[in-house]
Amino acid sequence: MSAPRKAAIVGYGFSDVFRGPGLDVEALTAQSCLAAIADAGVRAADIDGIFEYQIGAESPKCLYVQRLLGTGDLASYTDIMGSGASGFAGVVAALSAVESGACEVALVFRSMQQQAGNTGSASGDPVAQAGYSPLHDEIVAPYGMFGIIPATALRMCRRQVEYGTRPQDYGYVAINARRWAALNERAVQRNALTMEGYLSAKLLCDPLRLLDCDYPVSGSCALIITTQQRARDLRHKPVMVAAHAQATGSGDWLHGADFLHGGTIRCAERLWRRSGLEPNDIDFAQVYDGFTYSVLTWIEALGFCGLGEAGDWIEQGRRIGPGGSLPLNTNGGQLAEGRLHGLAAVAESVMQLRGDGGSRQVRDAETAVVTVSWGPQCAGMVLICP
Amino acid sequence: MVTSASELENPAPKPAIVPTERNRFFWEGARHGRLLIARCGDCGLYLHPPMPICSRCHSSHIAPAEVSGRGIVYTYTIVRRTFHPGFAAEVPYVVAMIDLVEQEGLRLISNLVDCPHEQLAVGLAVKVRYQPHGAWMLPVFSLSSNATAETAR
Numbered sequence: 001m002s003a004p005r006k007a008a009i010v011g012y013g014f015s016d017v018f019r020g021p022g023l024d025v026e027a028l029t030a031q032s033c034l035a036a037i038a039d040a041g042v043r044a045a046d047i048d049g050i051f052e053y054q055i056g057a058e059s060p061k062c063l064y065v066q067r068l069l070g071t072g073d074l075a076s077y078t079d080i081m082g083s084g085a086s087g088f089a090g091v092v093a094a095l096s097a098v099e100s101g102a103c104e105v106a107l108v109f110r111s112m113q114q115q116a117g118n119t120g121s122a123s124g125d126p127v128a129q130a131g132y133s134p135l136h137d138e139i140v141a142p143y144g145m146f147g148i149i150p151a152t153a154l155r156m157c158r159r160q161v162e163y164g165t166r167p168q169d170y171g172y173v174a175i176n177a178r179r180w181a182a183l184n185e186r187a188v189q190r191n192a193l194t195m196e197g198y199l200s201a202k203l204l205c206d207p208l209r210l211l212d213c214d215y216p217v218s219g220s221c222a223l224i225i226t227t228q229q230r231a232r233d234l235r236h237k238p239v240m241v242a243a244h245a246q247a248t249g250s251g252d253w254l255h256g257a258d259f260l261h262g263g264t265i266r267c268a269e270r271l272w273r274r275s276g277l278e279p280n281d282i283d284f285a286q287v288y289d290g291f292t293y294s295v296l297t298w299i300e301a302l303g304f305c306g307l308g309e310a311g312d313w314i315e316q317g318r319r320i321g322p323g324g325s326l327p328l329n330t331n332g333g334q335l336a337e338g339r340l341h342g343l344a345a346v347a348e349s350v351m352q353l354r355g356d357g358g359s360r361q362v363r364d365a366e367t368a369v370v371t372v373s374w375g376p377q378c379a380g381m382v383l384i385c386p
Numbered sequence: 387m388v389t390s391a392s393e394l395e396n397p398a399p400k401p402a403i404v405p406t407e408r409n410r411f412f413w414e415g416a417r418h419g420r421l422l423i424a425r426c427g428d429c430g431l432y433l434h435p436p437m438p439i440c441s442r443c444h445s446s447h448i449a450p451a452e453v454s455g456r457g458i459v460y461t462y463t464i465v466r467r468t469f470h471p472g473f474a475a476e477v478p479y480v481v482a483m484i485d486l487v488e489q490e491g492l493r494l495i496s497n498l499v500d501c502p503h504e505q506l507a508v509g510l511a512v513k514v515r516y517q518p519h520g521a522w523m524l525p526v527f528s529l530s531s532n533a534t535a536e537t538a539r
């Protein structure tokens with residue numbers, strides 16, 4: 001009997017990243033995919049799987065990218081939309097395809113345009129749509145309930161009552177993002193933020209402020225995934241995927257019993273069980289920061305502290321900042337690097353685990369946990385590079 | 387709330403209520419001053435937003451059932467940003483999640499009206515009332531201690 005196939009991440013690539021809308025997303029996608037292919041040291045013709053996720057119609061699809069890159073026939077491919085595992089949906093599909101033998105070398109990309117499919121940030125004004133909206137727009141839009149920002153504010157208000165979370169707890173997360181972003185040339189928000197600056201940011205939906213939202217950008221990020229066996233012959237030290245997991249919890253953004261933590265707790269349980277690791281084994285974390293809120297809930301769900309305790313646990317940001325005991329979102333996250341929706345967090349982890357982090361390198365980094373989204377669309381990975 | 391004067395200043399309409407086959411009863415009920423929630427005819431589970439089968443017993447005997455309209459504020463937010471031009475004259479307004487008393491976790495997204503912002507709190511008892519919205523009526527909530535909140539049922 002042969003050993004089970006395990007996956008590794010062997011390449012990543014970014015396009016240029018812009019604050020403005022209306023860019024050529026097809027060209028940006030080409031740029032990130034070619035960069036990932038070059039980084040991995042594979043040929044386009046080696047790619048036999050392509051996977052991508054998008055929220056609306058903001059990104060090219062798999063078959064377009066096949067033609068764009070001139071890959072060979074695709075043995076496995078999927079465009080994932082709507083209620084997939086958000087920015088990681090394509091990654092998880094690629095990992096599963098590689099592990100199962102459905103394909104050998106998978107390309108994953110996520111391409112963002114500021115004005116489309118980008119409701120997690122403060123820029124995109126959502127439009128009510130009839131039917132199948134994950135946020136039930138057809139029945140809540142007449143109330144002036146539009147998208148994820150009020151849905152997050154509703155959680156923050158409830159969290160304040162259940163756990164006593166203070167505005168400053170979110171503020172330290174926003175400040176942490178800027179501290180790391182100062183060390184990242186790709187980041188769009190690199191200037192320092194003070195607590196005073198955070199607290200005086202515009203309230204969008206009490207108690208949610210503008211600086212609780214990630215920063216909208218246009219750009220693309222891509223990864224190359226293959227088997228661990230094949231990875232050993234490629235350019236870089238491979239980053240092994242020790243475990244990946246998804247979860248939906250009760251399966252609804254608004255009406256579930258797990259309103260505050262959604263599927264994050266179940267996702268974390270699966271990650272630790274499948275990887276055989278535990279929070280103490282982790283050298284750094286990249287957790288989803290579409291909002292500062294999701295950072296606190298992921299820290300708790302992953303078991304770094306108890307539910308409701310993340311505000312105290314981050315020690316006014318000392319624990320999660322440069323030099324802290326759990327460096328967190330070391331690229332500045334989506335709050336400060338920009339909203340590339342999950343894949344950038346994986347790319348950052350790969351860079352750190354290879355030891356290529358430059359001025360923001362986490363010392364002796366060998367293990368990482370990376371998560372995406374929250375609510376009912378959760379996914380995560382444990383990555384190792386011993 | 388929107389006055390006719392501010393509506394003149396702000397001609398952009400709010401998102402229309404567009405009943406679907408699935409939720410038409412909810413909006414029709416509101417028009418007649420009744421809060422109707424989909425309910426399983428076999429096991430009694432309320433389902434909101436409405437669905438074609440019961441998620442507990444998979445029965446397809448789902449029918450609208452009238453509820454009391456009494457609830458508790460599970461959480462709320464004061465919306466200050468104009469997400470849609472139709473709400474430009476309304477900001478700041480209150481979006482709340484109301485847990486209806488009929489069933490644990492039976493939750494409605496709605497507006498909390500006629501409540502000073504400094505009185506807003508999780509756990510407040512509220513009661514439904516109805517507000518015009520285009521050609522339809524919108525079930526909204528106000529504090530149940532407020533006499534004006536009482537509506538004929």
Ligand SMILES: [Zn+2]
Pocket residue numbers: 426427428429430431440441442443444445
């Ligand atoms: Zn039933």
